[in-house]
Amino acid sequence: MEQTVQKGAYLRGIRIPRGAAEESPLTRREGACTGQDEVKVIKTACRACIANCGVLATVKNGRVVSLRGNPEDPMSKGRMCAKGLSGIQALYHPNRNKYPMKRVGPRGSGQWKRISWDEALDTIARKLMETRKKYGAEAVFCSTGGGGNPEIWSIARFCNIFGTPNWFEPGCAQCYLPRVLAYTMMYGGVDPSIADSNALELYFPEDTPIKALVLWGTDPSYSCPASGGGMVADLRAKRVKTVVVDPRLTPDAAKADVWLPIRPGTDVALELAWVRYILDNKLYDADFVMKWTNLPYLVDAETKMLLRAKTGGEGEPDTFMVWDKKTNSARPLAYPWDDALDPELDGEFMVDGRVCKTGYRLLRERCEEFTLERAGEICQLEPERIEKAIRVFTDNAPSGLAIGVATDQTPNSVQAAMAAATIDLLMGNVERPGALLQRFRTSGCFDMPNYPVPVAADRLPPEQLKKRLGGRAHKGLGIWWAGHPSSILEAILTGKPYQPRVWIDRSGNKLAATADSKRWAQAIEKLDFIVHVYMYPTSFSAYADILIPSEEWLETDMLVETCNTLVARQQVTHLWETMDETLFWSKLAKRCGELGHEGCAKAFDAEYMGHDLPYWDSMEEFLDHWVNRLGMSWKEFAAKAPIEYLPKDQWRSYYVYQQPDPKNGGKPAGFPTPSKKCELYLESMITLGRTGKPFSPIELEPADQDYDPLPYYLEPVESPNAEIAKEYPLVYTGGRVPYYHHSTLRNIPWLREMYPAPELWIHPDAAAKYAVEDGDWVWVESLRGKTRAVAKVTAGINPGTVFMERFWAPENLNGPTHGWQEMNVNLLTKATAPFNDVVGTYTLRAFQVKVYKAEGAPEGVWLDPEDFRPWLPVPADPTQEVRA
Amino acid sequence: MSQYTFVIDADRCIGCKGCQVACKLENTVALGPGRNKVCTVGPAGVYPDLQMYFATVMCQQCENPACTAVCPTGACYKDEDGVVRINRDLCIGCGSCRRACPYGCIQENKELRVSDKCDLCAHLREIGDTPACVRNCAGGALHYGDVDDPDSEVSRLLAAEAPEHIHTLRDEGNGPTARYILRRADWVDIRPQDCVEHSAHRKGGRGR
Numbered sequence A: 001m002e003q004t005v006q007k008g009a010y011l012r013g014i015r016i017p018r019g020a021a022e023e024s025p026l027t028r029r030e031g032a033c034t035g036q037d038e039v040k041v042i043k044t045a046c047r048a049c050i051a052n053c054g055v056l057a058t059v060k061n062g063r064v065v066s067l068r069g070n071p072e073d074p075m076s077k078g079r080m081c082a083k084g085l086s087g088i089q090a091l092y093h094p095n096r097n098k099y100p101m102k103r104v105g106p107r108g109s110g111q112w113k114r115i116s117w118d119e120a121l122d123t124i125a126r127k128l129m130e131t132r133k134k135y136g137a138e139a140v141f142c143s144t145g146g147g148g149n150p151e152i153w154s155i156a157r158f159c160n161i162f163g164t165p166n167w168f169e170p171g172c173a174q175c176y177l178p179r180v181l182a183y184t185m186m187y188g189g190v191d192p193s194i195a196d197s198n199a200l201e202l203y204f205p206e207d208t209p210i211k212a213l214v215l216w217g218t219d220p221s222y223s224c225p226a227s228g229g230g231m232v233a234d235l236r237a238k239r240v241k242t243v244v245v246d247p248r249l250t251p252d253a254a255k256a257d258v259w260l261p262i263r264p265g266t267d268v269a270l271e272l273a274w275v276r277y278i279l280d281n282k283l284y285d286a287d288f289v290m291k292w293t294n295l296p297y298l299v300d301a302e303t304k305m306l307l308r309a310k311t312g313g314e315g316e317p318d319t320f321m322v323w324d325k326k327t328n329s330a331r332p333l334a335y336p337w338d339d340a341l342d343p344e345l346d347g348e349f350m351v352d353g354r355v356c357k358t359g360y361r362l363l364r365e366r367c368e369e370f371t372l373e374r375a376g377e378i379c380q381l382e383p384e385r386i387e388k389a390i391r392v393f394t395d396n397a398p399s400g401l402a403i404g405v406a407t408d409q410t411p412n413s414v415q416a417a418m419a420a421a422t423i424d425l426l427m428g429n430v431e432r433p434g435a436l437l438q439r440f441r442t443s444g445c446f447d448m449p450n451y452p453v454p455v456a457a458d459r460l461p462p463e464q465l466k467k468r469l470g471g472r473a474h475k476g477l478g479i480w481w482a483g484h485p486s487s488i489l490e491a492i493l494t495g496k497p498y499q500p501r502v503w504i505d506r507s508g509n510k511l512a513a514t515a516d517s518k519r520w521a522q523a524i525e526k527l528d529f530i531v532h533v534y535m536y537p538t539s540f541s542a543y544a545d546i547l548i549p550s551e552e553w554l555e556t557d558m559l560v561e562t563c564n565t566l567v568a569r570q571q572v573t574h575l576w577e578t579m580d581e582t583l584f585w586s587k588l589a590k591r592c593g594e595l596g597h598e599g600c601a602k603a604f605d606a607e608y609m610g611h612d613l614p615y616w617d618s619m620e621e622f623l624d625h626w627v628n629r630l631g632m633s634w635k636e637f638a639a640k641a642p643i644e645y646l647p648k649d650q651w652r653s654y655y656v657y658q659q660p661d662p663k664n665g666g667k668p669a670g671f672p673t674p675s676k677k678c679e680l681y682l683e684s685m686i687t688l689g690r691t692g693k694p695f696s697p698i699e700l701e702p703a704d705q706d707y708d709p710l711p712y713y714l715e716p717v718e719s720p721n722a723e724i725a726k727e728y729p730l731v732y733t734g735g736r737v738p739y740y741h742h743s744t745l746r747n748i749p750w751l752r753e754m755y756p757a758p759e760l761w762i763h764p765d766a767a768a769k770y771a772v773e774d775g776d777w778v779w780v781e782s783l784r785g786k787t788r789a790v791a792k793v794t795a796g797i798n799p800g801t802v803f804m805e806r807f808w809a810p811e812n813l814n815g816p817t818h819g820w821q822e823m824n825v826n827l828l829t830k831a832t833a834p835f836n837d838v839v840g841t842y843t844l845r846a847f848q849v850k851v852y853k854a855e856g857a858p859e860g861v862w863l864d865p866e867d868f869r870p871w872l873p874v875p876a877d878p879t880q881e882v883r884a
Numbered sequence B: 001m002s003q004y005t006f007v008i009d010a011d012r013c014i015g016c017k018g019c020q021v022a023c024k025l026e027n028t029v030a031l032g033p034g035r036n037k038v039c040t041v042g043p044a045g046v047y048p049d050l051q052m053y054f055a056t057v058m059c060q061q062c063e064n065p066a067c068t069a070v071c072p073t074g075a076c077y078k079d080e081d082g083v084v085r086i087n088r089d090l091c092i093g094c095g096s097c098r099r100a101c102p103y104g105c106i107q108e109n110k111e112l113r114v115s116d117k118c119d120l121c122a123h124l125r126e127i128g129d130t131p132a133c134v135r136n137c138a139g140g141a142l143h144y145g146d147v148d149d150p151d152s153e154v155s156r157l158l159a160a161e162a163p164e165h166i167h168t169l170r171d172e173g174n175g176p177t178a179r180y181i182l183r184r185a186d187w188v189d190i191r192p193q194d195c196v197e198h199s200a201h202r203k204g205g206r207g208r
Helices: A087-091 A117-135 A152-162 A177-186 A225-237 A267-280 A286-292 A359-367 A372-379 A383-394 A405-409 A413-426 A475-480 A485-494 A517-525 A539-543 A581-594 A598-602 A606-612 A619-630 A634-640 A684-691 A764-769 A865-871 B018-027 B066-070 B096-100 B132-136 B153-159
Strands: A039-045 A054-060 A063-069 A101-103 A112-114 A140-143 A212-216 A241-245 A258-260 A298-300 A308-310 A319-324 A329-333 A348-351 A354-358 A399-403 A502-506 A529-534 A546-549 A558-562 A565-569 A730-733 A759-762 A777-781 A786-793 A801-804 A847-853 B004-009 B037-046 B049-057 B076-078 B084-086 B107-109 B114-116 B142-146 B179-181
Touching: A039 A558, A039 A565, A063 A087, A063 B018, A063 B132, A101 A117, A117 A140, A117 A502, A117 A529, A117 A546, A117 A581, A140 A152, A152 A581, A152 A598, A177 A405, A177 A413, A177 A475, A177 A684, A212 A225, A212 A383, A225 A241, A241 A383, A258 A383, A267 A359, A267 A372, A267 A383, A267 A405, A267 A413, A298 A319, A319 A354, A354 A359, A372 A383, A383 A399, A399 A413, A405 A413, A475 A684, A485 A517, A529 A539, A558 A619, A565 A634, A581 A598, A581 A619, A619 A634, A759 A764, A764 A786, B004 B049, B004 B153, B018 B037, B018 B132, B066 B076, B066 B096, B084 B114, B132 B142, B142 B153, B153 B179
Parallel strands: A140 A502, A212 A241, A212 A399, A241 A258, A502 A529, A529 A546, A730 A801, A759 A786, B004 B179
Antiparallel strands: A039 A054, A054 A063, A101 A112, A101 A546, A298 A354, A308 A319, A319 A329, A348 A354, A558 A565, A730 A847, A759 A801, A777 A786, A777 A847, B004 B142, B037 B049, B076 B084, B107 B114
16 A cells, blocks of 8 residues: 655655654553553663663563663673663654655655555666666765664675766765874774773773873763763773863763863874873883884885885885994894894984885984974963873873874874774783783674675675775775765766766764764765665655665664674564665665666675675574574574683783794784784885775875875864854854764653753853853854754863764654755865875864854754654554565 | 762762752652752863762751751651652642752652652662662762761761761751761852753853
8 A cells, every 4th residue: 555645744654643652652551452461671782872781671562672781792891881772762762763755746746645665666777777787886986874773884885786987975985094193004903992892801990000191082981881981981990090082071071080172173283292202201112113113114214114124025014224233234124033142223324225224213314303392382272281181092001092083074084093092002001811902712703893784795796896985095095995975976967077976875864963064965966866774864865766765773683793792683673664774775675686787686696705795584583593693593593692712811812912823933923913913103105196006906006196195184174273164253063962873862751851052162261252141042053054943052072172063853753955965074084185095084173163143043944852743653553574 | 867968079080960860860850950960160260270079969867958948748757777868649749848959959840740869769768779860979979878987888988988978958947967078179169050061051051
């Protein structure tokens, strides 16, 4: 049966009469059930953000009635946060996308018609095939991000198999990838991002010897309260000292031993001051730096490449040159170390008529400008305070530096991550007990990082890979096989180098999550066809042609690794015709195969796909494959999970680099880098920029300029020290609040009643200057646009900086703004150059704004708790899985 | 005698407000003010030398509760375990208790037209379970137990603490039994009902 839903009705979905349910919807309504209640408690894992906190879900007669933390979870330890606890309001939200829908009016009209899954998949697949035939597969692009039970690799996999090199995330180069890249290349282990569920050493406060923790641009109390937030609270309680680098007085900053309220975007200047101070005061771990970093190695000052005595054989690193003090000559240093040599750490030498410097010398030269005083000027910090912070870190070994997302959001992103890694590695804070940088064991149950879906990178034809938008300039994106959002945006707007035409997105709200969203709205008008896959309609849905209903986390199955345990996120219930997005892409590939796409058809052939796994017809089939490695089926596993796959002490494998490597004559295994040492002088950046190696399977055209092997400081393109500051005097920064993840959950009554609109944090001095009082609605304006927020006047922010978090207003979805134009900080952000050279990061923070009083709140925005009543949950009975 | 109450380690509270949602979920509390509230205290001081902490406030389980004293029907009473409770069958919704509470910790249940307050999740304690806010507290800040029992967890927590680090909300003769532990900042004498947690609620709710 087809049901036409008119404008207005669409966003409230297809209403189910509520009646008595409204008062106490979850515990009192018994529905049609009679007789004995069936009550089950199911162990699952939350996915309201990217943490996977253990959850016990109580299900009564098929309906989820209660959630609580699972104490078995080694990270969240039975705790849950506001986002996770709101899972029931998200699941039973009256405006869920319940069925596939097709637009029947003009774009933005809000006129939709329910269609079958078969029709939806067929319509999309035909459009994809037609576009591929006429314009090439690259005219199709896909995107993810924005939160909401994300599963990143499915998108990359589908694109590779379909043959388009273009998928992107508004995160990626702006969130996490710069850190993954830097730490992977510099020491080959896991980065220390707490909000990405790393720094696992810290979750065992009873054991870890860490004495000082630096939280740099990260606020676990806000970003992941139940896991990281609780963990840091545990560490503080056992007197671990903390330093917080953040323009905002976050809860973690308030509790820190030293708070450095840095000017946004100047992190690398501060980091280089830390490096300089550590070097000049010889606070580094001299033995580790000499024997396990490449800083003593000689670098040709002109070519910037390391001097090599010989190329390594199978399993061996190349042999590099050092300056031997005993013989006063350049000598090859046999891996891992040669006691006969006495290498000079710091120096400049002539070798075969060429000027060579040690890596150490080059690093020290790079820091030369950044005295404590100079960093103080740049970063708006007192030099004594910087010194005190460094001393907390260096005088309390073992220590660790957890770098967060803040530095990923300016064009200086990769360098900030490289400098952070440099600081920890200089101190030898790696692979020893207490260090954040570790290579603990994993279950081996799946091969990809974070999510089991194999990306099938080899399936993308090389000629298609070369067409990746932004792929030549920003080759660091290759570590995630991703495209560059701004290059895709420019291609849509200009048709150069070719015209993208079809967009499939699975994410919260692209118009709330991408920089300079006004230009994205212009780009949308140029597209032939748009599909939005999500749990509920967002501003982006208003512009789509097809809406696909995806599952809330309480409806999904997924295999999750949490420390030394394997967890089953379990389908606790299933509602309407929603589908797991991990399954959706498989269904779409199948339909493309049936319509003649050879690669998509072959993607179901086990022999052809090999380790990339053939596509699956059900989540059970997909998950069976991985847990079969444990000798179990998914059903068996889910009944037992969580399971401990290794005892804690075996799982925490310290000093992996010192383990003998049988493939290399029993020498220490070293680090998984080309030299097997920690590469503080990151020569492989040069290779990456020239060829795309080691991430690209083929050699790509070189970038316009070599990538720099050492971190460099880049002053924000819009700076308070520049002309622009006369008109736009304040620096903008963003950051988390604990109620929302990315652009999700703005439709949840429990959360919106606490945090109904974005606050703009402004220092009392600035507030006085610009005639703004606490509680005033204000305009925040940049060169690119303006938007509104509520002023929060607080001393807890750098006086030259204002803070505002992303926001959109689902209550206005049917209005002319579609909810993204009222309170959206991404109307202000910058999607154009300068980009980070390596990964293309654009400017999400550290740009200039002005703030002035507004006449009032935006039209139609809900602020009072009672306003959110229409969004109270409407319980629904479970339905069968969709058979599409 | 026993006196069940909360002991709140404010140093551990990370201001995430998960306890507010945990309480609403567990106790089916309507939209609007809930049974508990995280108050942000500060920042105080001169930038950048600032202090800020979080104090979760809920019924303080007073020794001499102002609310029970004014209740005309006996609906609001102090139970044998020291917990102040409201018998919904006796409550006539007159609001006397709400006006009497010096901390604004009693709300109106508009649907049932009765007063509503924290009872330390009495229904959970009866089955040996823990109050929802305590169980879900991300920072491990919330503790509950019998402060009259020297062997209880909360008594041991308090005994281990220097007396100058143990605080109560302002005592107006009602004798609040809830205790706050605070070491990292100076205690500020706040009235919870004066704490505006979101600036949009600063000017009468609509922020105009």
